[in-house]
Structure formats: structure tokens, C-alpha cells
Amino acid sequence: MPVSTRSQINNQDQNGSNTEQRTRNTSDQEGTHASVPLRNPHQGLKEKLKALTLLYEQQKKASSTLRNLSPKPEDKRFSTNPSVDLLSSCRKKEKDFEETKDSEQDNVIKDSKIPTVPTLPYAMLNSTVTRNLQAPANDAKENPVMDPDRVIGFSLCARKANVSTTVARKLSMESSVPQTEPRGFLGNENVLEVGKLEAVYQKNEASESRILVFVRLRPMFRKEREAGLRCCVKIVNRKDVYLTEFANENDYLRLKRIRGRHFAFDASFSDSTSQQEVYSTTTADLVEAVLQGRNGSVFCYGATGAGKTYTMLGTTENPGVMVLAIKDLFTKVRQRSCDGNHTVRLSYLEVYNETVRDLLSPGRPLVLREDKQGIIAAGLTQYRAYSTDEVIALLQKGNQNRTTEPTRANETSSRSHAILQVVVEYRVKDASMNVVNRVGKLSLIDLAGSERALATDQRTLRSLEGANINRSLLALSSCINALVEGKKHIPYRNSKLTQLLKDSLGGVCNTVMIANISPGNLSFGETQNTLHWADRAKEIRTKACEANFQIQHLPESETDKAKLLLELQKENRELRIQLARQQQKLLTLQVQSLAANASSTPSSISSLLTPNSQTNDKRKTRPSTLAGNCFTPESRKRREDDTVRELQRTVKTLEAEIERMKKEHGSQIKKKDERIYELSRKSVKTLGRDSKEGTKRVVTRASLRPKESNIGELKSPSHRFKSPAPTTKKRSFWDITTVNSPSMATLTNGRKTRGCVIAEPAVAPSMLLQVRTRGTEDPNSESAASVSCQS
Numbered sequence: 001m002p003v004s005t006r007s008q009i010n011n012q013d014q015n016g017s018n019t020e021q022r023t024r025n026t027s028d029q030e031g032t033h034a035s036v037p038l039r040n041p042h043q044g045l046k047e048k049l050k051a052l053t054l055l056y057e058q059q060k061k062a063s064s065t066l067r068n069l070s071p072k073p074e075d076k077r078f079s080t081n082p083s084v085d086l087l088s089s090c091r092k093k094e095k096d097f098e099e100t101k102d103s104e105q106d107n108v109i110k111d112s113k114i115p116t117v118p119t120l121p122y123a124m125l126n127s128t129v130t131r132n133l134q135a136p137a138n139d140a141k142e143n144p145v146m147d148p149d150r151v152i153g154f155s156l157c158a159r160k161a162n163v164s165t166t167v168a169r170k171l172s173m174e175s176s177v178p179q180t181e182p183r184g185f186l187g188n189e190n191v192l193e194v195g196k197l198e199a200v201y202q203k204n205e206a207s208e209s210r211i212l213v214f215v216r217l218r219p220m221f222r223k224e225r226e227a228g229l230r231c232c233v234k235i236v237n238r239k240d241v242y243l244t245e246f247a248n249e250n251d252y253l254r255l256k257r258i259r260g261r262h263f264a265f266d267a268s269f270s271d272s273t274s275q276q277e278v279y280s281t282t283t284a285d286l287v288e289a290v291l292q293g294r295n296g297s298v299f300c301y302g303a304t305g306a307g308k309t310y311t312m313l314g315t316t317e318n319p320g321v322m323v324l325a326i327k328d329l330f331t332k333v334r335q336r337s338c339d340g341n342h343t344v345r346l347s348y349l350e351v352y353n354e355t356v357r358d359l360l361s362p363g364r365p366l367v368l369r370e371d372k373q374g375i376i377a378a379g380l381t382q383y384r385a386y387s388t389d390e391v392i393a394l395l396q397k398g399n400q401n402r403t404t405e406p407t408r409a410n411e412t413s414s415r416s417h418a419i420l421q422v423v424v425e426y427r428v429k430d431a432s433m434n435v436v437n438r439v440g441k442l443s444l445i446d447l448a449g450s451e452r453a454l455a456t457d458q459r460t461l462r463s464l465e466g467a468n469i470n471r472s473l474l475a476l477s478s479c480i481n482a483l484v485e486g487k488k489h490i491p492y493r494n495s496k497l498t499q500l501l502k503d504s505l506g507g508v509c510n511t512v513m514i515a516n517i518s519p520g521n522l523s524f525g526e527t528q529n530t531l532h533w534a535d536r537a538k539e540i541r542t543k544a545c546e547a548n549f550q551i552q553h554l555p556e557s558e559t560d561k562a563k564l565l566l567e568l569q570k571e572n573r574e575l576r577i578q579l580a581r582q583q584q585k586l587l588t589l590q591v592q593s594l595a596a597n598a599s600s601t602p603s604s605i606s607s608l609l610t611p612n613s614q615t616n617d618k619r620k621t622r623p624s625t626l627a628g629n630c631f632t633p634e635s636r637k638r639r640e641d642d643t644v645r646e647l648q649r650t651v652k653t654l655e656a657e658i659e660r661m662k663k664e665h666g667s668q669i670k671k672k673d674e675r676i677y678e679l680s681r682k683s684v685k686t687l688g689r690d691s692k693e694g695t696k697r698v699v700t701r702a703s704l705r706p707k708e709s710n711i712g713e714l715k716s717p718s719h720r721f722k723s724p725a726p727t728t729k730k731r732s733f734w735d736i737t738t739v740n741s742p743s744m745a746t747l748t749n750g751r752k753t754r755g756c757v758i759a760e761p762a763v764a765p766s767m768l769l770q771v772r773t774r775g776t777e778d779p780n781s782e783s784a785a786s787v788s789c790q791s
């Protein structure tokens with residue numbers, strides 16, 4: 001029985017073997033010629049074997065090409081066998097690729113939209129091992145292939161890495177990275193541009209938001225190095241994380257086996273990255289967004305001892321994200337305080353063994369409630385903070401209250417999840433006097449470490465804590481899973497932690513996750529776990545984060561009041577300015593009038609007082625002197641003093657004059673009274689005689705007074721009923737002066753103003769002076785006295 005058929009032979013023919021062709025022809029010929037000899041029944045199998053051998057040799061060639069690539073010295077720690085140093089081979093491939101940028105690889109990348117650097121070596125490997133490419137994606141994650149070259153196993157992981165990288169890159173590139181960017185990842189452009197992340201945030205704000213995921217590798221401790229631990233994590237290009245699993249030393253069969261995985265994140269920080277760099281790449285933009293009324297969350301996730309607390313809190317010398325964010329926040333608030341009122345309030349709580357506790361004022365456990373703002377811890381203290389120092393003091397106080405215990409894995413292990421919440425409220429009045437209220441909330445979360453019971457402690461309390469920590473982290477991972485899968489129900493209620501993180505994960509929030517990992521190969525399991533969840537978290541989409549604006553429309557009456565208040569304040573300001581101007585003017589006028597008085601008053605007064613023309617002449621020169629030395633401070637003061645002295649002298653003279661006149665007046669009145677008395681006596685005698693003649697006449701003192709028709713018209717009624725003596729006494733100096741003035745006839749009311757007196761021509765000596773002169777001449781002269789008395 002012929003085993004092989006024509007079709008089989010044809011198939012083999014397609015493989016192109018001349019020998020086979022010849023054999024087939026021979027057999028055909030043999031077949032056509034009468035007696036068909038019996039074929040060897042194993043012939044077909046042999047041919048098959050040949051073809052397979054050929055294929056095998058081809059594959060072997062391809063893998064030997066890879067093996068020939070020499071490893072770089074710094075990568076040796078990743079490999080027990082230099083010939084299979086995966087990372088170094090990848091590097092070499094990358095380098096080769098750089099040199100032949102325009103080669104077919106570009107086309108592959110273009111077609112498949114696979115980023116260049118990390119994918120290239122794997123792409124090549126994948127093309128070599130086509131079978132692996134067809135493997136289902138799910139298997140690819142952890143699919144060590146036991147192959148003589150062992151590289152294939154990594155290539156499978158790498159294929160998955162390609163997938164994840166593609167997802168990550170797509171997300172990043174969608175928003176910020178230009179399409180030509182992949183080449184930039186090749187070594188030269190290692191520096192991660194923070195601006196790109198800003199663009200991601202902006203994109204997030206615009207439509208949908210996704211969680212940004214960062215990875216931070218902690219440095220290896222000396223203790224770990226001394227214990228012979230090897231570093232299983234390598235960070236390349238500030239984005240890609242290569243995780244290598246070394247075989248167990250006791251597993252002799254798999255001693256040379258290496259498994260690995262590749263991950264890509266928004267940014268990955270190596271063990272030498274500074275705290276400031278971590279802060280500015282991950283959180284600085286969130287702080288800015290919070291000030292604009294958006295919510296932001298940063299949480300650290302990772303195994304115990306991986307550096308979460310170090311990243312969030314840091315040390316005194318190297319403060320962490322919490323401290324740097326608060327500092328930045330206050331700096332920005334101070335810069336903007338001129339255009340509104342900012343209020344910063346903060347609270348600090350921990351979730352320990354599924355109970356929520358206030359770290360700033362410890363007491364009874366708090367109850368979580370859901371209201372319009374989301375989940376809140378009822379009774380949580382909110383401190384109003386005014387400065388960074390105050391916040392740092394509060395943080396220290398809170399940390400003292402936080403539960404930490406030494407475990408086998410970490411000497412200062414945090415046994416609780418700590419959440420620092422900073423609420424920034426910004427109030428400002430817009431043009432229409434409405435109060436605009438913006439509220440932004442920043443949550444900074446330091447999670448407790450996920451751990452294995454063995455890694456920490458076996459004691460009861462510690463294991464209980466560990467179980468609770470793990471339970472809440474498990475709940476967190478369930479939520480992440482549900483969110484990634486787009487499920488309707490997200491099991492937030494499974495733990496207190498997820499309830500508190502509800503806003504950050506699925507709410508209206510910009511969220512950042514920092515996955516902390518340890519470098520030691522002993523922590524491979526935890527590191528892989530952390531990276532797995534971090535990779536998953538990248539796919540979580542939160543709701544578009546819009547600014548929390550609240551506009552409070554004031555009632556009309558309030559608006560009117562506010563407007564009125566503003567108007568009044570404006571008016572008040574203007575009036576104050578006017579007043580200041582007027583006061584200045586007044587001061588100038590006073591100075592001028594003082595100067596004018598200094599020049600005119602003494603001369604006029606003295607002209608009134610002294611008829612001496614010499615004195616007048618002397619004084620008349622003053623104005624010219626004043627005009628000459630126009631207000632030099634010394635001369636002005638001197639002149640003012642002179643004026644004052646002169647005025648004082650004049651006043652004294654006038655007072656003396658008045659006294660003298662009073663005396664004279666008194667004596668004249670006395671004389672008059674005596675005369676009246678005499679006259680009345682005489683008239684009584686005459687009356688006596690008249691009565692004898694039959695006529696009765698009543699004589700009063702007033703009737704005896706001389707007629708005062710010329711001035712009596714304007715006398716007050718009291719004048720009529722008072723005795724002459726007091727009336728005369730009451731008359732003032734000015735009345736005397738005016739009455740005696742010769743120009744009196746020209747005055748309407750018989751009264752002169754003070755100005756008129758001063759304006760009296762100096763040449764006409766006043767009556768007062770005449771009186772004095774006459775008085776001096778003949779003080780007892782009756783006629784003179786009577787004239788003055790009449791006045």
C-alpha cells in the first residue's frame with residue numbers, strides 16, 4: 001500500500017527540494033511503466049522528518065543570532081548566564097535599530113502602532129517565533145516557555161508587554177505625545193517632559209479622565225545587598241519597568257531559567273529619583289487644579305517596606321509629597337490672595353482595623369456617611385490652616401497618633417491607611433456682585449502595605465492587622481477590576497478604605513497612583529503583584545473633572561445695599577481727597593493773609609493811633625520789604641513776631657485809653673448829675689412859684705435831658721428806661737469811635753463795621769484821638785465833655 005499520495009508529494013514539492021522532486025519523478029516514471037515497485041512505507045515519514053529538520057535548523061539559526069549578541073557589563077546582575085542576558089540583548093537591538101531607523105522596523109511599528117523602543121526586540125523575536133504570537137493574550141502575561149534558548153519565554157511576556165505598552169502609549173499619545181514621538185524614547189530623549197503630563201490632565205479635564213499611574217523603585221538597602229539579594233527591577237527610559245524573576249537557587253532543574261515581564265507607565269522613577277522630582281511630576285499639576293476648584297487624589301500603593309510612607313511623608317531632610325504639596329499650595333495661595341479670599345482647611349484620618357479615626361483629635365471611631373459632597377467621616381475635625389508651618393506641625397501631630405509597628409519587613413511599618421485631605425475654598429465677587437465660590441479638594445493617601453503573613457509577623461495582633469490591611473486592599477483591587485471592566489456596580493462598600501476612596505476612583509477627580517516597589521528578588525511576588533494592579537489601574541476612567549463652581553446670587557435688596565455701600569465708599573474717598581486739597585489751599589491763604597496783615601494792619605492801626613506821620617512812613621515801608629523778601633522762612637517768622645508784638649502793644653494802648661475814657665466819662669456823668677440836681681432844685685423852686693400861679697407841671701429827669709433827636713431814632717427801648725450813667729457805660733469803644741467820626745453822616749444805620757474803621761483815612765484823626773487830645777488839653781472843659789457825652 002502506497003503510503004504517500006500525490007498530493008502529499010506535491011506538498012513536499014512546494015517545499016522545494018530537488019532531491020524530493022527527483023524521487024517523485026522517478027516514482028512517477030516507475031508508476032507509469034507497467035510494474036509499479038512497492039515503495040518503502042516509511043518514505044513519507046522520512047520526508048516529513050526532513051522538512052521538520054529543515055525548519056528546526058532555520059529556527060536554530062535565528063536564535064543563535066540572538067545569542068551572539070554580547071551583554072553589557074552593567075546588565076550582568078540581571079543574568080546568571082551572560083549568553084541569555086535579556087536586557088542587554090534588548091539594548092543591543094535598540095541600538096541596532098537606532099542605526100537603521102528607516103529600515104523595515106519602522107514599517108512594522110507604523111502598521112501595528114506599536115511603540116518603538118521597548119517593543120522592537122520583542123517584535124523581532126515575535127516575528128521569529130510566530131507560534132508564540134498566536135498565543136492567546138491571557139496566557140501571555142505569565143507564560144514561561146521552557147525552550148533551550150529561554151529567551152522565548154521572555155519574548156512571550158514581551159509580547160504582552162507590547163500589548164500593555166501599546167495601551168499605555170496610546171493613552172499618552174492620544175492626549176499629548178505627538179505621533180512622531182516614539183523615536184524620542186530611544187535613549188536620547190530620556191527626560192520625561194512634565195508638560196506632557198499637563199497635557200494629559202488637560203485632556204482629562206476636557207472629556208474623560210483616567211488615572212495616571214507612576215512607579216517608584218526604592219533603593220536597595222545595604223542589609224539586603226549583604227544578604228545577597230539581587231535587583232529584579234530595571235527602569236528604562238523613565239517609563240518602562242522590566243521585572244526579572246530569577247530561578248530559585250534550590251531548584252536545580254530551573255537554575256538557569258529566567259522569567260520576566262515588561263510594564264510601561266506614565267512615568268517610572270528609579271531608585272535615585274529625588275522627592276522633589278517625584279512631586280513635580282506626579283502632584284504639582286493636581287495642586288494647581290485644586291486651586292481652580294477641581295478635586296485631586298494621590299495614593300501610594302505597594303508592598304510593605306516598599307517606600308510608600310517615604311514617598312508621601314518623607315523625612316525632615318527629604319520631605320515627601322504631602323509636605324511639598326502643602327508648601328506649593330500655600331505659595332500659590334499667597335500669590336493669588338490679591339484677587340479673592342482663599343480658605344485652606346485640612347483633616348487627617350486613618351483607617352485602622354476597619355475603623356476610621358481622627359488623627360488630629362483622637363477619640364471615638366468615626367462613622368462614614370454619604371451626603372451630597374460624597375462620603376464623609378462624621379465628626380472629623382477640620383482645621384483652618386494659615387501657613388505651611390502650621391500644616392506641617394499638624395501633620396507631625398497626626399503622625400504621632402498614627403498606628404505604626406515594627407514588623408519583620410519594615411521597622412516602622414504603617415499599620416493603617418492614612419488620608420490627609422486639604423480643602424481649598426476660594427470666594428470672590430464677580431462684576432454683578434455675585435459671590436463665586438470655588439471648592440477644590442486634595443486627598444493625599446498613604447496606604448498600608450500589602451503583605452504576606454510570613455513577611456511580617458505571626459503574632460495575633462499583627463496578623464489581625466495584616467488581615468484587615470489585606471482585606472481592604474483586596475476590596476480596592478475588586479473596585480479597580482469592576483471599574484476597568486466597566487461594571488455598573490462597584491463594590492465600594494466592601495471596606496472603609498474603598499468607601500473613602502470612592503471619589504478618587506470613580507468620582508469627579510484627577511487621580512494619581514504611585515506604585516512603590518522594592519528592588520530585591522525576594523520581593524518579586526509582591527513587586528509583580530503591585531505592578532499588575534498598577535497596570536490595571538491605568539485603565540480606570542474617572543468622570544471628567546470639572547471645577548466646582550458655586551455662584552451665590554445675592555437678593556436684590558442686598559445687591560442694592562452692596563452697591564450703595566460701594567458708592568458711599570467711593571464718595572467718601574473723593575471727599576477726603578477734596579478736603580485735603582481745600583486744607584492745603586486754606587493753609588496757603590492763611591499764610592498769605594498773615595503776610596498781608598503783617599504789612600497792612602500795623603500801619604493802619606498805628607495810623608489810627610498815632611498821628612505821627614514819621615511812624616506812618618516807617619511802617620508804610622514794610623509791605624515793600626515783605627514783597628522783596630517773598631516769604632523766606634526766617635524773614636516771615638521775624639515779621640510775624642514783629643506784627644504780633646506790635647499788635648500786643650496796640651491792644652495795650654487801646655486798653656489804657658479805654659480805661660482813661662471810662663474814668664473821664666464817669667466824672668463827666670457825675671458832673672452832669674450834679675448839674676441836673678441843681679437844675680431840678682431850681683425848677684422846683686420855680687414850680688413852687690408857678691403853683692402859686694395855678695399851673696401844675698411834672699418834672700422828670702428825662703424831661704430835663706437835652707433833646708437827642710439827631711441820634712435818638714435808633715436807640716433801643718431799654719435806653720429810654722435806663723439811667724444815662726449805665727447806658728453810657730455799656731457803650732463800646734467802637735460806638736464811641738463811630739459816633740464821633742465825621743463821616744458818620746454818610747452811614748445808614750449809624751453803625752460802622754470794623755473794616756470801615758480800619759479803612760478810615762489816616763490823615764483824618766479819629767474822634768477818639770481828638771477826645772484824648774482835648775481831654776489832655778482841658779480835661780475839665782465842660783463843652784468838650786458834653787460833646788462826648790452826647791455821643
Ligand SMILES: Nc1ncnc2c1ncn2[C@@H]1O[C@H](COP(=O)(O)OP(=O)(O)OP(=O)(O)O)[C@@H](O)[C@H]1O
Pocket residue numbers: 217218219271302303304305306307308309310311410412413414415447448449450516
Ligand atoms: N526612595 C527612597 N530613598 C531612600 N530611602 C527609602 C526610599 N523609599 C523607602 N526608603 C526607606 O525604606 C524604609 C521603608 O520605607 P517606608 O516605611 O516608606 O515603607 P512603606 O511602604 O510605607 O512600608 P509600610 O507599608 O510597612 O508602612 C524606610 O526606612 C525608608 O526610609
